Amino acid sequence: MDDLVSFEVMPTSSGSAVWEARVREAANQISVAANKHAPSISEIVGKASGGRIENEVVTLRRKIEQLQAARFKADPAVETIQSLILGKPYSLEHYKSLKQKEDLLDCALEMGDGDAILAVTIMIKRTLKHQKFLSLICTRPIAAETLVNYMITRHELSQVNDLLNALGRFHDSGIVSFRQAISAKNLEGKIRNLKQLLHTQMSGHADAGIVLEQINLLERVSPILESETRYPDRQLSGLSSSVLQALTYFTQYYHGAPENLLHSPEALRKMHKLSEKQYLWVSVRGRATAEAWKDCENLLVGKGWLGGVKAKGGINMIEMATVLHDAKCPVETLSVILQAVESPADRLETAKKLKVASVVVDVLLAQKDRNGLTRYRDSLVLNSRDWFYAENALTTSNVKWKN
Amino acid sequence: MSSLEPDVVALVLLSRENLVTTLARIPGRKQLVLDTALMRPMDRVAGMSVLKSAGVETVVKQERGGIPPAPGNMIRVYMVTSNLIQAKFVADQISSSIVNNPDQHFHIILVPRNLASVQLLFEEEGLAGHVTFHDFSWEFIPLDFDLLSLEMHNFFRNQYLDQDHSGLVSVARAIWGIEKLYGQIPNLFAHGRHVKKILSLVNVFSLQYGQPKIKQPTFGSIFMFERDTDWVSCLLSPLTYEGLLDEVFGIHCGTVEFGQEVTGKEGTTKLQLSSKDKMFEKVRNKHFSSIFSVLGLTAKQLSAAQAAAQGMSVDQMKNFVQNDLRNMKAQSKAVALHIGASERIQKLKGRYFETQLPVEHSIIANYNYRDSMNYIKERMAQLAPANIALRLICLLSQCYDGIPQADFSVLKQQFVQAYGFQHLITWTNLTRLGVLKLKGTDNSKTNGGGGTGVVSQVAGMVTAGARGNNFQALVKKLNLIPDQGNNVNPTEPNNPGYVFNGAFTPLSCKVVHEIIKAKSQSSPEIGQLKEALKMVPGETILDLKNPDAPKVGLVLFVGGYTMAEVAALRWLQSV
Numbered sequence: 001m002d003d004l005v006s007f008e009v010m011p012t013s014s015g016s017a018v019w020e021a022r023v024r025e026a027a028n029q030i031s032v033a034a035n036k037h038a039p040s041i042s043e044i045v046g047k048a049s050g051g052r053i054e055n056e057v058v059t060l061r062r063k064i065e066q067l068q069a070a071r072f073k074a075d076p077a078v079e080t081i082q083s084l085i086l087g088k089p090y091s092l093e094h095y096k097s098l099k100q101k102e103d104l105l106d107c108a109l110e111m112g113d114g115d116a117i118l119a120v121t122i123m124i125k126r127t128l129k130h131q132k133f134l135s136l137i138c139t140r141p142i143a144a145e146t147l148v149n150y151m152i153t154r155h156e157l158s159q160v161n162d163l164l165n166a167l168g169r170f171h172d173s174g175i176v177s178f179r180q181a182i183s184a185k186n187l188e189g190k191i192r193n194l195k196q197l198l199h200t201q202m203s204g205h206a207d208a209g210i211v212l213e214q215i216n217l218l219e220r221v222s223p224i225l226e227s228e229t230r231y232p233d234r235q236l237s238g239l240s241s242s243v244l245q246a247l248t249y250f251t252q253y254y255h256g257a258p259e260n261l262l263h264s265p266e267a268l269r270k271m272h273k274l275s276e277k278q279y280l281w282v283s284v285r286g287r288a289t290a291e292a293w294k295d296c297e298n299l300l301v302g303k304g305w306l307g308g309v310k311a312k313g314g315i316n317m318i319e320m321a322t323v324l325h326d327a328k329c330p331v332e333t334l335s336v337i338l339q340a341v342e343s344p345a346d347r348l349e350t351a352k353k354l355k356v357a358s359v360v361v362d363v364l365l366a367q368k369d370r371n372g373l374t375r376y377r378d379s380l381v382l383n384s385r386d387w388f389y390a391e392n393a394l395t396t397s398n399v400k401w402k403n
Numbered sequence: 404m405s406s407l408e409p410d411v412v413a414l415v416l417l418s419r420e421n422l423v424t425t426l427a428r429i430p431g432r433k434q435l436v437l438d439t440a441l442m443r444p445m446d447r448v449a450g451m452s453v454l455k456s457a458g459v460e461t462v463v464k465q466e467r468g469g470i471p472p473a474p475g476n477m478i479r480v481y482m483v484t485s486n487l488i489q490a491k492f493v494a495d496q497i498s499s500s501i502v503n504n505p506d507q508h509f510h511i512i513l514v515p516r517n518l519a520s521v522q523l524l525f526e527e528e529g530l531a532g533h534v535t536f537h538d539f540s541w542e543f544i545p546l547d548f549d550l551l552s553l554e555m556h557n558f559f560r561n562q563y564l565d566q567d568h569s570g571l572v573s574v575a576r577a578i579w580g581i582e583k584l585y586g587q588i589p590n591l592f593a594h595g596r597h598v599k600k601i602l603s604l605v606n607v608f609s610l611q612y613g614q615p616k617i618k619q620p621t622f623g624s625i626f627m628f629e630r631d632t633d634w635v636s637c638l639l640s641p642l643t644y645e646g647l648l649d650e651v652f653g654i655h656c657g658t659v660e661f662g663q664e665v666t667g668k669e670g671t672t673k674l675q676l677s678s679k680d681k682m683f684e685k686v687r688n689k690h691f692s693s694i695f696s697v698l699g700l701t702a703k704q705l706s707a708a709q710a711a712a713q714g715m716s717v718d719q720m721k722n723f724v725q726n727d728l729r730n731m732k733a734q735s736k737a738v739a740l741h742i743g744a745s746e747r748i749q750k751l752k753g754r755y756f757e758t759q760l761p762v763e764h765s766i767i768a769n770y771n772y773r774d775s776m777n778y779i780k781e782r783m784a785q786l787a788p789a790n791i792a793l794r795l796i797c798l799l800s801q802c803y804d805g806i807p808q809a810d811f812s813v814l815k816q817q818f819v820q821a822y823g824f825q826h827l828i829t830w831t832n833l834t835r836l837g838v839l840k841l842k843g844t845d846n847s848k849t850n851g852g853g854g855t856g857v858v859s860q861v862a863g864m865v866t867a868g869a870r871g872n873n874f875q876a877l878v879k880k881l882n883l884i885p886d887q888g889n890n891v892n893p894t895e896p897n898n899p900g901y902v903f904n905g906a907f908t909p910l911s912c913k914v915v916h917e918i919i920k921a922k923s924q925s926s927p928e929i930g931q932l933k934e935a936l937k938m939v940p941g942e943t944i945l946d947l948k949n950p951d952a953p954k955v956g957l958v959l960f961v962g963g964y965t966m967a968e969v970a971a972l973r974w975l976q977s978v
Contacts, residue, residue, distance in 0.1 A: 003672040005736045007679035019413040019584075022617070026583045027420035033612045085572050085604065086611050087517050087538055111607075112600030114561070114568030119519035145566035150520060153487050175831045182825055207827055210816065214824040243820040244786060272820060281784035316781060322754070323785070 034087070074100055077107035084108075084116040092123040101128070102136065105143060114146060121147045134166050152176060161201065170205070177201040178211065187222045187240060191215060216271055217243055220262050243272050244282050251286025255295060276313035281320075288324060293333040296324065301340050311340035318350050325354045335359050357386035365393045370401040409621040409955065411545035413584050418448045418541035425539045426457035429480055429510050434473040435462045438483040441514060443656035444554040447544050465489075470496050472503075478510060485513035485538070486557060490521045494528045501533055508533055515540030515555065515573040540573055542580040546657035547678050550969065553577055554656055559962045562597075563631060563836055571597060574961060575604030578625075579612065581957065586620025588957065589949035592918055595629025595941040595961060602944070623952030626915050630962025632939045633910040634838050635874075638798040639763055639903045640756070641967035644694055645676070645687040646902065647748050649966050665743035672740065679730075680737045681705065688970040690901055694745050702738055709735075755791075762795065764906045766802050768884060769875055775799060776810060780817060789822040793829070797838045804872040805842035837940070873938045880935035881917075883908045899971035910939070912971040915958060916978075923950065 074080075074094035081104070083090035095104050101124050108116040121143045125133050137144045144167055151160045157180050164173035174197075181193035194215050202208050221240045228236055234253070238245035250257070250265040257264040265286075269279050280299060287295040300320065301309045311317050317340045325334060338359045341347040344366065351359035357380060364373040377390035426433070435454065437445065442464075454462065461474070465483060473479040483489040493511060501507055513521060517538040525531050543551035553573065561567040578601070582588060593602065609615075630637075641647060645654075652659050660671050678684045685701045686694055709731060715723060762778045765771045779799070783792045796814055800806050806814065819826050833839040878884055884907060885900035899916075900908040914932065921929050924947045936943045958972055 003670065004675070005672065005733055005740065006675040007677045007730065007733055007737075008675055016410065019410055020416070022584050023413050023416045023420060026417050026580065027424065029583070029613045030421055031424045082607055082611075084519070085607055112568055112597060112604065113572050114566075114570070115516070115518050115520070115572070117568065122519075122523070142566055142568070146568070149565040149567060150487075172831070175828060179828055210819055210824060210827055213816075213820075217824075242823040244784075248786075274820070275780070275784075275817070277781055278784040278817065278820070281781070282786070285786075314777075319758070319781070319785075 074104075077104045078111075080104065081107050081111050081113070081116050081120075084119060085111065085113045092120065095123070096127075098128075098132075105136075105140065109140060109142060117143050118146050118150055122150075134163075137163075138167055148172075174202040174205040174207065178207075187218055187225070191218050191222070194218075213243070213272055217246060220268070220271070221246055224263055243268070243274070244278065247274070247279070247282045248286045248289075251283040252289050255283070255287060255290070255292065277315060280313045280315055284320065285323070285327070288327040288329060293330055296329070297333055297336050300337060309336065309339040311342075317341045318346055321350055321354060331356055331358070358389055361386075361390045361393045365399065368399055368402040370394065370399075371403045409585055411548060411551065414542040414545055414551070414580070415448060417580065417584060418544070419453055422449055422539060422541070423453065423457045425512060425537055426454070426459060426480070428537065429458075429478060429535075431458065432475070432477045433457075433459045433480045433510075434477040435459045436465050436470070436479060436481045437462055438465045438481075438489060438514075440484050440556060441482060443658065444541065444544055447546075447656065448541050465492070467492050468496075469499065472500065478508070480510040480512060482512040482514065482539070484557065485516060485518050485521060487520055487524060490524050494525060494530055497530055497533060498528060501530075508535070510535050510537060512537045512539050514538070515553075515576075516569070518569060540576060542584075543577050544656075547676070549678075549973070550657070552656070559630060562962060564832055568597070568600075571601055572604055575601050576608055578605050578959070579608040581622070582609075582615045582620075583612075584615075585622055586617035587615050588620055588622045588625045589952045590624035591627075591944060591946045591948075592624070592914070593627035593944040594632055594914075594936055594939065595627065596631070597629060597941075597961070598627050598944060599942065601627070601961065619953075621953065622955050622957045623949070624918075624947075624956040625959060626911070626918070626956060627959045627961060628911050628914075629941060630960060631837065632941060633968075634801050635767070635798065635907060636903075636909040636911075636965055636968050638794045638801065638838075639767075639907060639967070640752075640760065641902060641965065641970075642691050642904045643688050643902050643967060643970040644691060644745070645970065646966040647691055647752065648676075648744060651748050651751055652744070654966070659744075661740055661744060665740065665747050667743070674737060674740050681734060682738045682741055686741065688973055690896065690904075691748070698738075698742055698745060702742070705734060705738060755787075759791075759795075760904050760906075763798065764904070766795070766798050767878075767906050769802060769872070772803065776814075779814065783817050783821045786821055789818075789826075792818065792821070793833075797833060800839045802874050803842070804874055805840035805844065807842045811841050877910075877935055877938040880931065880938070881910070881913050883910065883913060896974065899974045901974070902967040902970045909965075909968045909971045911958060911960070911968055912975055915956065915972065916975055918945075918947075919954075919956070921947075923947070 072094055074096070077095075077100075080090050080092070092104070095101050101120075105117070105120045105124060108120045121137070124136065125147070128136065137147070144163070148160055148163060151157075151163070157176065160176055161173045164170070164176065177197055177200075178194075181197045182190055184190045184193050194211055198208060198211055198215070202211055205211075218240060225236060225239055228234055228239075234249075236249075239249050240246070247265055247268055250263050250268060254261075254263045255265060257266075259267040259270070261267065265279075265283060268274075284296050284299055287293075287299065300312055300315065300317075302312055303310065317337060321334055321337050321341070324337060334354060334356045335351075335358050338347055338351055338354075338356060341350060344363050348360060348363040351357075351363065357376075360376055361373065364376060373390060373394055377387060377394060380387040380390060451462070459480070460477060463470070465481065481493050483493060497509055500509075511534050513536060515538065517536050522531075522536065525534060541554075544554055546552050555570060555573060558570040558574075562570050582605075591602075593599075641650060648654060648659055652661065654676065657676050659674050659676060661674065662671055663669060666672050676683060676687070678687075682698070682701050682705065686697050689697055758778070762775055766775050775795075776799075779792060779795045782795070796806075796818070815830055818830070830839065834841075883900075885898045885905055898905070898908070899912045900906065902909070914936075917928060917932050923929075924945060929945070933943055933945070960968070
């Protein structure tokens with residue numbers, strides 16, 4: 001059920017005569033302007049000039065002939081474009097000469113209305129031979145751009161590519177084709193399209209490398225998608241969506257698989273040249289989802305120089321510890337991870353936040369902070385394991401306390 | 404409402420009259436098929452009773468696919484956003500309708516204007532004889548007493564990405580509408596690539612529809628900014644409550660939708676944001692760090708007021724039930740929603756702000772590039788939401804005047820590896836917009852259209868110092884980074900930069916401030932302002948005709964505003 005909390009009451013009037021009058025006048029002007037029709041013959045002809053009936057008839061006849069001829073003459077460009085802008089009837093029919101076409105387009109570009117620009121450009125395209133059209137449009141980038149996007153929306157893709165290539169915009173042409181290629185409904189179709197793309201519109205393209213990566217990923221993932229359907233509980237949607245999503249899946253279910261297998265995380269890493277950061281973050285989260293906490297530890301920390309623990313890959317361990325904590329990582333693993341946080345102050349603060357008592361106690365002990373340690377012990381549940389750990393540190397160590 | 408503030412209700416009334424006039428041109432009983440994208444704005448302009456007065460008997464949502472024929476002998480009137488995709492849906496429906504009943508005639512109201520491309524589509528589908536086209540555009544829709552919107556959702560993409568400039572006409576028409584109701588605005592500032600065109604289009608409307616004749620204009624000045632003059636304000640994280648509401652939940656046509664995480668119950672609850680909501684009025688522009696204390700304080704005040712209502716006489720109670728009860732009920736609901744929303748914002752954003760905000764600050768200050776890069780790469784490896792990573796990358800590009808080739812390639816590769824290869828298109832689009840840039844390429848020459856991501860082969864040799872950094876120059880000239888020693892106090896900020904946590908003052912706010920301070924158009928400060936604005940794409944138009952004009956200004960963002968900028972400008976009024 002949808003609920004709406006609102007303080008507004010629909011205004012029925014503005015409560016002021018001045019405003020009502022202004023609104024009415026504005027509405028009138030708009031409505032009158034919309035109804036303004038083409039002037040009638042009598043309006044054009046005007047009042048009959050004084051004189052005899054015959055003169056009047058001759059004048060009228062001449063005027064009618066002029067009007068009939070004028071029906072097929074192009075209006076001045078400005079008037080047509082203004083009509084377009086104002087939503088009034090117009091015709092682009094009679095701009096036959098090249099100069100008239102150019103003037104009309106330039107007028108539209110000058111006035112800035114995109115609809116006018118598009119309408120005129122389409123008219124010119126239809127009424128000029130292709131080469132001439134191209135040379136006209138090449139010098140008018142906004143018109144070209146408007147037309148390109150119109151053609152894309154209308155799915156006239158081969159025409160768009162021709163136009164873009166003719167304008168020398170090979171990069172954009174490649175991307176347009178790329179977009180078309182990935183719109184295929186199934187993976188096989190996508191792979192086929194992309195391979196063809198690399199040979200044709202995107203050969204030598206700045207983004208060719210990325211397209212190649214995509215092909216590699218899809219080719220790897222396609223058979224896996226088939227075979228994984230025997231595990232109805234597994235979420236397969238991420239597999240083809242991105243490299244790191246695929247890696248998440250692999251590390252969750254196939255950690256340690258030999259590199260010759262398609263679903264090996266190592267193999268994926270090598271193929272896409274993933275950085276240590278990328279690999280570690282994704283793998284740890286994959287392993288965490290599988291609740292393989294020892295693996296997380298091994299991935300993240302190694303022996304430091306002086307027998308201590310060192311973070312691998314330059315990962316931000318505070319952030320990592322927080323993420324693991326949110327994934328319900330056991331305290332034992334967290335305490336190992338936190339050892340790799342270099343600054344004791346950071347380690348202390350993070351341990352407090354994540355409630356890893358052993359690390360808090362260890363740091364306070366190392367800092368010889370009896371008061372802090374006492375306060376911390378008191379904040380713990382009495383006689384719990386953590387409480388005893390803190391109590392031990394306070395009572396049994398030979399420490400020269402600072403306070 | 405004070406006498407200084409324009410009565411924005413007039414805009415709604417004008418929109419309504421125009422709508423009724425348009426509908427009245429279609430004779431007979433009507434079934435209105437309404438584009439879902441238009442429903443919220445239409446709610447603000449005209450309710451069912453207005454539609455009924457124009458002969459509309461039922462309103463149906465426009466949906467893809469089949470649609471049952473209009474009941475009885477009602478005429479079906481479509482009201483859709485004017486674009487080819489909507490047009491195609493409608494055309495398909497009409498095509499299948501006339502198979503059974505070839506004599507049917509339909510009406511289509513295109514919002515905001517009729518387009519040649521739409522006409523062409525219908526002609527090609529052989530339907531031109533079966534439809535009559537109309538157009539309708541509403542005036543600026545008031546979302547609050549000081550906030551107006553044209554609700555043209557496709558405008559930004561059309562105008563800046565697709566180079567489809569048909570929206571400019573509607574902007575000009577809306578400006579004409581304002582001048583018609585409130586008087587011609589004497590003082591003008593505008594900056595952007597298309598502002599000149601907009602202004603000349605306003606003239607076209609004046610010539611056709613008539614000049615405003617009001618002697619005492621309500622607005623003394625208009626300040627027009629195109630969206631692409633200040634991308635940084637769009638990319639930084641806003642720290643005001645309203646800005647965060649938009650970030651986390653999305654504000655659409657002045658309304659926010661809250662789900663179960665906020666309301667605690669099933670279904671969604673919509674809240675219309677308004678200054679009439681006393682709680683919201685107090686907190687909307689506040690820096691998020693002070694939000695909980697303000698919420699607590701205000702909640703207490705409001706419940707005290709409610710308690711006072713307990714000891715009322717019968718007469719007082721009658722009066723209360725008639726006038727105040729509804730508001731009070733809405734107020735309590737709103738308070739609960741705001742508290743729930745704030746808690747949700749804290750939960751989602753709180754942790755990341757600690758690490759992300761300092762990175763944003765250092766990017767703006769061009770400090771510690773390597774660390775910023777590493778932070779971004781780490782966020783992508785963590786599979787943080789794509790738009791967060793992308794915003795940071797774009798911010799990097801803006802503030803450093805482009806990203807060096809090697810870094811650009813790495814970021815692009817890692818981005819698509821994390822979020823999908825289809826984002827190749829995203830990166831191309833952002834490059835076309837000029838938001839993402841390779842160092843050493845200059846998109847401004849190609850006027851935004853036809854820009855390419857093609858790398859200059861010499862890019863590797865272009866060092867950071869070789870080209871001046873436009874953004875940094877602008878920041879220095881206009882003093883856009885608040886003095887850090889100033890210690891921006893979030894509760895009573897003395898600097899509009901507080902909206903971005905003290906990192907940056909929105910360009911629009913700075914410009915407006917400088918102009919209203921200036922004594923005259925030719926003062927040296929204005930000269931400096933113009934010099935600084937040369938760093939921003941587009942041209943500057945400054946015409947301060949009347950220094951004694953009313954001190955009410957209209958700030959127009961062509962392409963959309965951010966709530967942070969709105970807050971900064973509101974702050975300016977308190978100075």
